[in-house]
Amino acid sequence: MPSPQRALSIPGFPEGRRSLTAYAYHFGPGVAYQPAHRFIAADIDLQEGVWLDIGCGPGWLAIFAGSGKPELDVIGIDTSKTMISLAEDNKQGRLNVTFREMDAREVVYPAATFDVVTAVQTAHHWEDPAAIFTEAHRVLKPGGKMYVYEADPDATIPSDWIRRRGVWPPDSVLKRRWQKFGMDQARWDALKAVAGTSAFGANIEDDRHGFYRRLVLTKA
Numbered sequence: 001m002p003s004p005q006r007a008l009s010i011p012g013f014p015e016g017r018r019s020l021t022a023y024a025y026h027f028g029p030g031v032a033y034q035p036a037h038r039f040i041a042a043d044i045d046l047q048e049g050v051w052l053d054i055g056c057g058p059g060w061l062a063i064f065a066g067s068g069k070p071e072l073d074v075i076g077i078d079t080s081k082t083m084i085s086l087a088e089d090n091k092q093g094r095l096n097v098t099f100r101e102m103d104a105r106e107v108v109y110p111a112a113t114f115d116v117v118t119a120v121q122t123a124h125h126w127e128d129p130a131a132i133f134t135e136a137h138r139v140l141k142p143g144g145k146m147y148v149y150e151a152d153p154d155a156t157i158p159s160d161w162i163r164r165r166g167v168w169p170p171d172s173v174l175k176r177r178w179q180k181f182g183m184d185q186a187r188w189d190a191l192k193a194v195a196g197t198s199a200f201g202a203n204i205e206d207d208r209h210g211f212y213r214r215l216v217l218t219k220a
C-alpha cells in the first residue's frame, strides 16, 4: 500500500504530495522568514569553521550564514529531496554552502566535525528528538553549540523579522501556523526534557530570540 504522502503521483514531483508541500513552503514561509534567518545568522556570527543546519528546507539560513565568509563551510541537510533541490537553486553557486539529502538521526559526518549545529522550525517534525540530540552532540567539536529554534504562537512579532508583500502574511496567519508548526510551552518543555537527558546534560540554556523559543546546548 502506498503511504498517503505518496498517493499523489505527479510527473516531475519525485516525492508526490511532499514535493507540493515543499514548493508551498518555498514560495510562502520560505520567503516570509528570510529576515528572521538573516538575524539568526548574524547573531551566531561564525566567521570560520564548519556549520551544520539540520532540516534546512529551502536553505536560506545556510546561505545567509555562509555569505561573504570564505573561511566558513556551511552544510544544510534535509530528508526532503525537493527541499534540497530548491536549496541548491537558491544558493546560486556559492562554493562554501553545500546541501545534502540526509536524516539528522544519522549524520554521515565524523565525530567532532562542526563548530555549530542549528535547527530552525524543524524540531516539531522530529519523531525521535533523542536520536537527533545524540547525533548533534557527536558531530559537534568540544565547546561547539547546538541552537534549536521553534516559533512561539504567543510571541509578539518583531515586524522587521518577517518579509511581507503588502499585508501578507498578517500576524493572525503566522500565529495560526505557529500553533501547528511551532511549539507551545508544553511541547517546548517536553523537547527540553529530552535534551536534558541527552549527552548535552545540564549544558542547556532556554531563552528567546525574536519570535522564537531557543535552546542553546553546549558540548563540554
Ligand SMILES: C[S@@+](CC[C@H](N)C(=O)[O-])C[C@H]1O[C@@H](n2cnc3c(N)ncnc32)[C@H](O)[C@@H]1O
Residues within 6 Å of the ligand: 029, 030, 033, 054, 055, 056, 057, 058, 059, 077, 078, 079, 080, 083, 102, 103, 104, 105, 119, 120, 121, 122, 125, 126, 181
Ligand atoms: C518547516 S521546514 C523548516 C525549514 C527551515 N529550517 C526554515 O526555517 O525555513 C522543516 C524541515 O525539516 C525537515 N526535517 C524534518 N525531520 C528531519 C530530519 N529528521 N532530518 C532532516 N530534516 C528533517 C523537513 O523535511 C522540512 O524540510
